[in-house]
Amino acid sequence: MASVSEPAPVRRGRRPRLSPALAGVVTIAVLLVIWQACVDAGWWNKLIAPAPSAIFAGLAPLFSDEGLAVRFFQTLGETAAAALLAIAAGVPVGLWLHRSRWAGRAYFNWVASIAAAPVVLLYPLFLVIFGRNASTIVAMSFCTGITSIILKTKEGLDGTRPVLIDVGRSFGLTRAQLFWKIMLPAAVPTIATGVRLGVIYCLISVVGVEFLINFGGLGELIDDLADRWEIPMMFGAILFVMLTSVGFFWVTEQAERWLRPM
Amino acid sequence: MAKADVIAAPAARAPRKPPRIALIRIATLLALWAAWEGAAASGLLYSGVVPSSFKIIAAFLHEITSGDFYWNLEFTLFEVALSLALGCGLGLAAGLALGASRFAGDAYERYLQYMAPTPKIVFLPVLLVLFGIGAGSKIAMGSLSCFFPMALSVAAGVRLVDPVLLRVGRSFNLSRAQMVRMIYLPALVPPIATGLRIGLGVALIGCLLAELKMSNRGLGFMIMQYYAQFKTPQMYAILIVMFLIAVLANGFVARVFRLRGTR
Numbered sequence: 001m002a003s004v005s006e007p008a009p010v011r012r013g014r015r016p017r018l019s020p021a022l023a024g025v026v027t028i029a030v031l032l033v034i035w036q037a038c039v040d041a042g043w044w045n046k047l048i049a050p051a052p053s054a055i056f057a058g059l060a061p062l063f064s065d066e067g068l069a070v071r072f073f074q075t076l077g078e079t080a081a082a083a084l085l086a087i088a089a090g091v092p093v094g095l096w097l098h099r100s101r102w103a104g105r106a107y108f109n110w111v112a113s114i115a116a117a118p119v120v121l122l123y124p125l126f127l128v129i130f131g132r133n134a135s136t137i138v139a140m141s142f143c144t145g146i147t148s149i150i151l152k153t154k155e156g157l158d159g160t161r162p163v164l165i166d167v168g169r170s171f172g173l174t175r176a177q178l179f180w181k182i183m184l185p186a187a188v189p190t191i192a193t194g195v196r197l198g199v200i201y202c203l204i205s206v207v208g209v210e211f212l213i214n215f216g217g218l219g220e221l222i223d224d225l226a227d228r229w230e231i232p233m234m235f236g237a238i239l240f241v242m243l244t245s246v247g248f249f250w251v252t253e254q255a256e257r258w259l260r261p262m
Numbered sequence: 263m264a265k266a267d268v269i270a271a272p273a274a275r276a277p278r279k280p281p282r283i284a285l286i287r288i289a290t291l292l293a294l295w296a297a298w299e300g301a302a303a304s305g306l307l308y309s310g311v312v313p314s315s316f317k318i319i320a321a322f323l324h325e326i327t328s329g330d331f332y333w334n335l336e337f338t339l340f341e342v343a344l345s346l347a348l349g350c351g352l353g354l355a356a357g358l359a360l361g362a363s364r365f366a367g368d369a370y371e372r373y374l375q376y377m378a379p380t381p382k383i384v385f386l387p388v389l390l391v392l393f394g395i396g397a398g399s400k401i402a403m404g405s406l407s408c409f410f411p412m413a414l415s416v417a418a419g420v421r422l423v424d425p426v427l428l429r430v431g432r433s434f435n436l437s438r439a440q441m442v443r444m445i446y447l448p449a450l451v452p453p454i455a456t457g458l459r460i461g462l463g464v465a466l467i468g469c470l471l472a473e474l475k476m477s478n479r480g481l482g483f484m485i486m487q488y489y490a491q492f493k494t495p496q497m498y499a500i501l502i503v504m505f506l507i508a509v510l511a512n513g514f515v516a517r518v519f520r521l522r523g524t525r
Contacts, residue, residue: 020365020366020367020368020369021368021369023365024368024370028373048391048392049392103286105283106283106286106287106290107290110287113509116463116509116512117505117508117509118463118466118467118505120471121467121470121471121474121501121504121505121508122501124474124485124486124489124501125497125498125501127489128310128494128497129311129312200379203381204379205381207381207383207384208381208383208384208471211381211383211384211475212471212474212475219381219384222384222387223387225387226390226391231391234387234388235388238384238385238388241380241381241384242376242377245379245380245381246376246379246380249376
């Protein structure tokens with residue numbers, strides 16, 4: 001009975017633990033408060049680094065006056081066009097590089113080199129050829145996105161387990177059946193990785209080229225706001241682009257995970 | 263003797279010899295060149311948009327023998343070198359801090375991962391406001407671009423350091439600085455090399471894009487000058503130089519660290 005009435009032993013020297021996720025959020029909050037205080041105290045020029053409160057206040061006019069939602073869908077549309085074109089061309093090219101031994105050996109390294117090359121630097125060339133319009137944005141983003149899709153399609157098809165192909169052959173499957181029923185399903189997870197990378201590269205390229213050529217959706221908006229010295233709204237638009245790319249990254253990652261076998 | 267044994271087996275079809283790869287590549291390059299020249303000569307496209315390759319080669323030779331080109335090249339290379347040193351240095355420090363502390367990694371690494379795929383070029387207006395139109399904003403842009411690959415690569419690498427090495431270091435009572443210098447850094451050569459290789463590529467792109475957007479010196483500035491004057495052969499020539507620098511720099515770092523197999 002005595003043990004019941006005894007108070008629980010107090011653990012000395014142990015501080016309550018802060019979870020890492022909470023610590024991350026708290027750190028950001030503290031940094032924002034310090035930023036706000038520095039601007040309010042006049043230590044930071046609010047024309048160069050506006051206070052967080054001004055940035056958040058500028059979010060509403062971004063939607064109402066600057067048409068942020070319309071621009072978001074414009075960027076999304078250009079990304080979708082470039083990504084769909086890249087998928088439509090990249091998967092067959094990857095398949096061709098897989099099936100044709102000579103093509104694979106001759107061109108695979110070229111595609112890998114282009115994937116590592118800074119294609120975005122060629123935007124003045126595209127600008128000269130296509131003009132300052134959406135075609136330049138889509139064409140450049142297509143070129144940026146297609147390489148990973150080609151490489152991963154070939155990698156996925158090359159990596160089909162020989163035992164699966166042998167099983168198909170033992171069932172007397174034709175080449176077409178072998179491809180549709182065995183090789184393609186086995187390669188889908190790897191192709192999905194390529195498509196995910198391709199779509200992300202397309203988004204990055206679309207926003208970047210929009211900004212560089214001052215045309216289109218979110219990228220142009222940031223450039224436009226900078227030109228008009230609407231600095232709080234410019235910070236807000238950059239924040240929105242960051243959130244968009246994070247959301248895009250998350251959605252494509254979930255889609256890829258869904259396609260991967262357990 | 264069975265008849266089947268006597269009858270000669272049908273000659274197996276000899277496998278088709280794959281055409282020589284080098285020949286295919288040369289033929290492809292020739293076909294592309296012929297298509298370009300055809301487009302230039304056809305008159306279907308404005309000649310200024312697709313100039314003859316001979317004009318581009320002539321412009322290229324003229325550029326690489328002019329002092330103006332080297333004056334701008336020197337500036338761009340200086341920006342890239344400084345941004346690489348700053349961005350990768352800070353990235354290395356952040357990666358070590360995030361990788362060595364599980365708590366710090368869990369708390370902050372996700373934000374780096376979120377930021378990493380964001381198109382960095384959108385930060386250029388902020389950097390222009392902070393550092394001006396000169397080299398400062400380009401160096402900041404390059405540093406920002408190469409910080410993330412280095413930090414994330416090193417943070418992941420630190421977690422893979424052999425725990426035995428860490429225990430040995432602790433048993434010898436090494437200080438934190440000694441642990442970093444004698445255990446972590448030697449064990450982290452591959453992730454640092456990967457970060458450096460990716461970082462060099464993106465720093466170069468960051469600096470050049472920033473120059474293309476707004477600058478008063480550098481290769482990007484030259485390109486935009488030629489673009490504005492519609493001197494397309496010269497513009498193509500400098501683009502080729504820029505492209506070659508980026509590709510060669512990537513190949514150089516890959517060769518130095520012998521990372522070709524770990525892409």
